[in-house]
Amino acid sequence: MATLKTASVLAFERKLDPSDALMYAGNWEQRQSSADWAEVTLKEKSVRGTISNRLKAKDQDPAKLDAQIDKPNLQTVDVAALPASTDTLKTRFTLRILGGAGSPSACNDAAYQERLQTVVRDYVSEHGFKTLAYRYAYNLANGRFLWRNRIGAEQVEVQVNLLEGGQAVQSWSFDALNLSLRGFETDSPCEQALKELADKIEQGLCNERHILLEVVAFVRIGSGQEVFPSQELILERGKGDKSKVLYAVNGTAGIHSQKLGNAIRTIDDWYPQTESTEDLGPIAAEPYGSVTTRGAAYRQPKQKEDFYNLLDSWLLKDKKPSTDNQHFVMSILIRGGVFGEAG
Numbered sequence: 001m002a003t004l005k006t007a008s009v010l011a012f013e014r015k016l017d018p019s020d021a022l023m024y025a026g027n028w029e030q031r032q033s034s035a036d037w038a039e040v041t042l043k044e045k046s047v048r049g050t051i052s053n054r055l056k057a058k059d060q061d062p063a064k065l066d067a068q069i070d071k072p073n074l075q076t077v078d079v080a081a082l083p084a085s086t087d088t089l090k091t092r093f094t095l096r097i098l099g100g101a102g103s104p105s106a107c108n109d110a111a112y113q114e115r116l117q118t119v120v121r122d123y124v125s126e127h128g129f130k131t132l133a134y135r136y137a138y139n140l141a142n143g144r145f146l147w148r149n150r151i152g153a154e155q156v157e158v159q160v161n162l163l164e165g166g167q168a169v170q171s172w173s174f175d176a177l178n179l180s181l182r183g184f185e186t187d188s189p190c191e192q193a194l195k196e197l198a199d200k201i202e203q204g205l206c207n208e209r210h211i212l213l214e215v216v217a218f219v220r221i222g223s224g225q226e227v228f229p230s231q232e233l234i235l236e237r238g239k240g241d242k243s244k245v246l247y248a249v250n251g252t253a254g255i256h257s258q259k260l261g262n263a264i265r266t267i268d269d270w271y272p273q274t275e276s277t278e279d280l281g282p283i284a285a286e287p288y289g290s291v292t293t294r295g296a297a298y299r300q301p302k303q304k305e306d307f308y309n310l311l312d313s314w315l316l317k318d319k320k321p322s323t324d325n326q327h328f329v330m331s332i333l334i335r336g337g338v339f340g341e342a343g
Helices: 028-033 061-072 111-126 130-141 144-150 191-205 255-262 307-316 322-337
Strands: 011-014 017-018 021-026 042-049 073-080 088-097 156-163 167-175 211-220 252-255 267-268
Touching: 061 111, 088 144, 088 156, 088 191, 088 255, 111 167, 111 252, 111 307, 130 156, 130 167, 130 191, 130 255, 130 267, 130 322, 144 211, 144 255, 167 191, 191 211, 255 267, 267 307, 267 322, 307 322
Parallel strands: none
Antiparallel strands: 017 088, 021 088, 021 252, 042 073, 088 211, 156 167, 156 211
16 A cells, blocks of 8 residues: 655635725714715825934934934824714624535545545544634624724624525624633623524535625724724835835725634644743634734644645544644645645
């Protein structure tokens, strides 16, 4: 019998598929009639900044520093804010949950694909998608997808609607600030609603039914306050170009679907714990546990707890990972990506 090897072509489609989120402005008391809220639009602002960067030793001479400060640091940036007459940000997006988790969209090795599907079937029969679905539901309910817009908010309400034929057939409402960003335990009154939402997500992952969710968050932050759409990455910037460009869809400020997906899959608290990770909490499910804001990867290959080592050990060596790492491997397959053997 030939030794099983990792397929050179191996790809998975993502199973959590969010749209972009669009931003609207209104007042907290009018949440139930928010269909006609005004779009949040982008505006340009030109500012005269000061020299504030760390100076090289040769530039710290008082005369040179005075000369530097005398030069204006002119910048043009995009900004987004609520109108002065409104105090609440509404953010809306849709989320499709697709079946077939663990089934590759491309694989050029039939024996490897058969072994992979056997492993996935065993996982589903033993654990189901209950643990993962609950964590995805939790990250919808706690408003993690709002990112900086959630910080310092007075009130945050998240409404999740199950859509069929364009109509909401079931709805859940959550007080997001009652749910932690540091873990997944709760004794709040919304526990039952969380379990119901998780059940629907699990049904979608198991391909038992078509699941399309509408997620609407209301964030009370104060009249005229600044809000934070996604920032565009400008690879080639010319002199005089704007130093900050924000994302908009047909003129309406928005959050990238990739940023929403990152928040929803921030479920990995199974990575190896060290002193430096004590205050980290869950991280996004990534093959190497990458956290770009910290410039670190928390699942190093030398620890044998990165996605590739765990997957190869499970499939090729028949060494089943711990239950937590089984959940991690499945979360990466749900995330999707290209995982074939390096050439």
